[in-house]
Amino acid sequence: MNDLIPLVNKLQDVFNTIGSEQIDLPQIVVVGSQSSGKSSVLETIVQKDFLPRGNGVVTRRPLVLQLVNTHMSSLPSSVSSDGSVNEAPDRAEFLHLPNKQFFDFEEVRKEIEAETARVAGQNKAISRTPIHLKIFSRNVLNLTLVDLPGVTKIPVGDQPTDIEKQTRNLILDYILKPNSVILAVSPANVDLANSDSLKLARHVDPEAKRTIGVLTKLDLMDAGTNSLDILSGRAYPLKLGFIGVVNRSQADIIANKPMADALKSETEFFQSHPAYRAIAHRCGTNFLAKNLNSILMNHIRDKLPDIKAKLNSLIGQTQQELSSYGDPSFTGKAHRGSLILQLLTRFASDFVAAIDGTSAEISTKELCGGARIYYIFNNVFGAALDSVNPCENLTVHDIRTAIRNSTGPRPSLFVPEIAFDLLVKPQIKLLEPPSLRCVELAYEELVKICHSCGAKELARFPRFHAKLIEVVSDLLRERLGPTSDYVESLISIQRSYINTNHPDFIGGGGAMSAIERASQKKKQDMERTRRLSTVNMVLAGNGGDSPNHREESGEKTLSNAMTNLTVHQAAERGDREREKLSHLNHPSNSSTSSLNGSHPGPNAPSKDTFLNYFFGPQQRMDRPTLQENPHRSGNVHNVAKEMVMPKTVLDGEPIDFERKVDHAADHDDYTGLNEREDMETQLIRSLITSYFNITRKSIQDLVPKAVMHLLVNYSREAVQNRLVAALYKEELFNDLLQEDDNLSAERAKCKAMLDVFKNAFTIINEAM
Numbered sequence: 001m002n003d004l005i006p007l008v009n010k011l012q013d014v015f016n017t018i019g020s021e022q023i024d025l026p027q028i029v030v031v032g033s034q035s036s037g038k039s040s041v042l043e044t045i046v047q048k049d050f051l052p053r054g055n056g057v058v059t060r061r062p063l064v065l066q067l068v069n070t071h072m073s074s075l076p077s078s079v080s081s082d083g084s085v086n087e088a089p090d091r092a093e094f095l096h097l098p099n100k101q102f103f104d105f106e107e108v109r110k111e112i113e114a115e116t117a118r119v120a121g122q123n124k125a126i127s128r129t130p131i132h133l134k135i136f137s138r139n140v141l142n143l144t145l146v147d148l149p150g151v152t153k154i155p156v157g158d159q160p161t162d163i164e165k166q167t168r169n170l171i172l173d174y175i176l177k178p179n180s181v182i183l184a185v186s187p188a189n190v191d192l193a194n195s196d197s198l199k200l201a202r203h204v205d206p207e208a209k210r211t212i213g214v215l216t217k218l219d220l221m222d223a224g225t226n227s228l229d230i231l232s233g234r235a236y237p238l239k240l241g242f243i244g245v246v247n248r249s250q251a252d253i254i255a256n257k258p259m260a261d262a263l264k265s266e267t268e269f270f271q272s273h274p275a276y277r278a279i280a281h282r283c284g285t286n287f288l289a290k291n292l293n294s295i296l297m298n299h300i301r302d303k304l305p306d307i308k309a310k311l312n313s314l315i316g317q318t319q320q321e322l323s324s325y326g327d328p329s330f331t332g333k334a335h336r337g338s339l340i341l342q343l344l345t346r347f348a349s350d351f352v353a354a355i356d357g358t359s360a361e362i363s364t365k366e367l368c369g370g371a372r373i374y375y376i377f378n379n380v381f382g383a384a385l386d387s388v389n390p391c392e393n394l395t396v397h398d399i400r401t402a403i404r405n406s407t408g409p410r411p412s413l414f415v416p417e418i419a420f421d422l423l424v425k426p427q428i429k430l431l432e433p434p435s436l437r438c439v440e441l442a443y444e445e446l447v448k449i450c451h452s453c454g455a456k457e458l459a460r461f462p463r464f465h466a467k468l469i470e471v472v473s474d475l476l477r478e479r480l481g482p483t484s485d486y487v488e489s490l491i492s493i494q495r496s497y498i499n500t501n502h503p504d505f506i507g508g509g510g511a512m513s514a515i516e517r518a519s520q521k522k523k524q525d526m527e528r529t530r531r532l533s534t535v536n537m538v539l540a541g542n543g544g545d546s547p548n549h550r551e552e553s554g555e556k557t558l559s560n561a562m563t564n565l566t567v568h569q570a571a572e573r574g575d576r577e578r579e580k581l582s583h584l585n586h587p588s589n590s591s592t593s594s595l596n597g598s599h600p601g602p603n604a605p606s607k608d609t610f611l612n613y614f615f616g617p618q619q620r621m622d623r624p625t626l627q628e629n630p631h632r633s634g635n636v637h638n639v640a641k642e643m644v645m646p647k648t649v650l651d652g653e654p655i656d657f658e659r660k661v662d663h664a665a666d667h668d669d670y671t672g673l674n675e676r677e678d679m680e681t682q683l684i685r686s687l688i689t690s691y692f693n694i695t696r697k698s699i700q701d702l703v704p705k706a707v708m709h710l711l712v713n714y715s716r717e718a719v720q721n722r723l724v725a726a727l728y729k730e731e732l733f734n735d736l737l738q739e740d741d742n743l744s745a746e747r748a749k750c751k752a753m754l755d756v757f758k759n760a761f762t763i764i765n766e767a768m
């Protein structure tokens, strides 16, 4: 039974070697506010002066103290020549100094101070890293105790402003572990209601099952007061009870009072104290040590089955982790070929599965693989194409220049087809950058896919993994060129023949109708604005009307004025307007019927020239007479006719050639377009937009198909063969199957851990 504490110490040592905190080993954690007497309690238990002393914060790192009874253990004693047994002297060992033994406990104190300062600095700051100290003595009972920094309220020295929070968290880290027994130290000369240690203990152990209370400084209580209520468990119930102790006072320490004397004085104190006399056998440091020893042993005995179960599952997990690093024996000569082939096939099928979306490890966080390619086609590429303005960079100047240049030395009779052709081709070129970008994005996605393939299985063989990626990347790069070229040629194909017979093309008639509608609307708007401003003028011209008067007449005057004005103006314009409108809309008028619809009727001949689109075949003959003076009428239909006859001729004005040449040379001077020029420009723009939209649609359809065929599907089919051809070569096997150094180290660490767990399991098995 008494072997249980050495067993836990053994486990602790075993786990310390691998720094594993996976097992929560039973231990006693000493908690208390600053200067409550924690170190004094520990020193009295050990019966040695070995802990740092001083004012204020002294314990600044957790101290894991293992007490080993050399009397009970088989450890170092020797037999002298006269046959008597020489008890080995008490000694201490630090985990951080494995080859050094301390026999002078003053040196132990210095080492704790130096080690504390090394990690936590010289000035009052605290650190979470524990110091492990083992003390071998015949005067101690087997115990494992952890001394923690005291709960501090006010920061001093280098301590950060949140020192209270930091110490609290550090303490909580230890006492939260269900296998920790909390030794809550409270000074008896301070009201228990203010005890920090009991507050913290209650927080993590509300049923007070694993908290043992220690009352220090019982000798410092005011005369006439005592803690009998607490010590007998009436004031503050704890399952493990309260134990009172009297440690050395500061004066005793200064006077170097020996431990043995201190223990004697303590016993005398309890035996002679009127209040404690009756419970003296349950008080004092010796009783505390014995009690702690049996509490810890019982605790260990209770917890061992859990620890065993936990170890069991850890062994399973670690074994699994170890096998994930691969079996080093499997890379022997006989197996290399099949291993290479197996990993290579796995890589290729991962690649295909990622594209097809059949991968076992499909991400739920972000789009990947095939879905991402679809997203590129549908959303990214689609949006990029949609964002292209069909008339991007196409200024009025460009359009006018194109029209003029395409007519050569002749005056422009119609808006020439050649100008449209000239202008629309560069616009189609605008579809090329997004299309090529689409190819690149799909390529990049495939590269990304290939980087994520086989990552788990191939972590062991980084060279092989890199080679596999290299070969697939080469394959993808090879396909990038032809795919981009093909997509580029798709755009060139579109540019090489402008198919104005396309059924979706708006054509001249459609474009004219659209412009006509827009123009009419614009005119109506302008008219409305003009009327309103006239009304305002009428209202403003109402003589000496004061502002107040105007306000009084209000809406009524305004509406009257508007009605009068509208009626008046309608009468003035009269039949002229009505006649024009009926002329435009009259179905029997063949010249307007084709203008109003996008497509000519079923009997209309094919739209082979611009003249056809604009006016239908009959229009060739339907030229305006000079008397009609279409420009002056401002009618859209007449303006369209103007494109057939230059305005200057229609107006009958003499042409000043000198001025015209100068004007044409002045490229920036297109701001003051006349109505005919404005109409021509608009017409060209709407034709370009219509044709561009048709091309955009077909590019949007064709590019993804090309990318799928030439890049994605091609590489998908070719990947396995390519990998085998490039890498399944006997002379490469050695290089490809070179293991990663880190992985070998990880495997070794994992193996060591597994050994530790197995070892611990055996230790527990033997003890139980």
Ligand SMILES: Nc1nc2c(ncn2[C@@H]2O[C@H](COP(=O)(O)OP(=O)(O)OP(=O)(O)O)[C@@H](O)[C@H]2O)c(=O)[nH]1
Pocket: 032, 033, 034, 035, 036, 037, 038, 039, 040, 041, 053, 056, 057, 058, 059, 149, 150, 151, 216, 217, 218, 219, 220, 245, 246, 247, 248, 249, 250, 251, 253
């Ligand atoms: N008279 C008397 N003095 C005590 C007793 N216990 C501790 N002291 C004194 O109280 C002071 C603080 O004791 P420590 O043991 O250093 O307290 P601590 O809780 O370890 O302090 P920190 O590690 O700094 O948090 C010392 O001067 C001790 O001598 C006691 O039972 N009686």
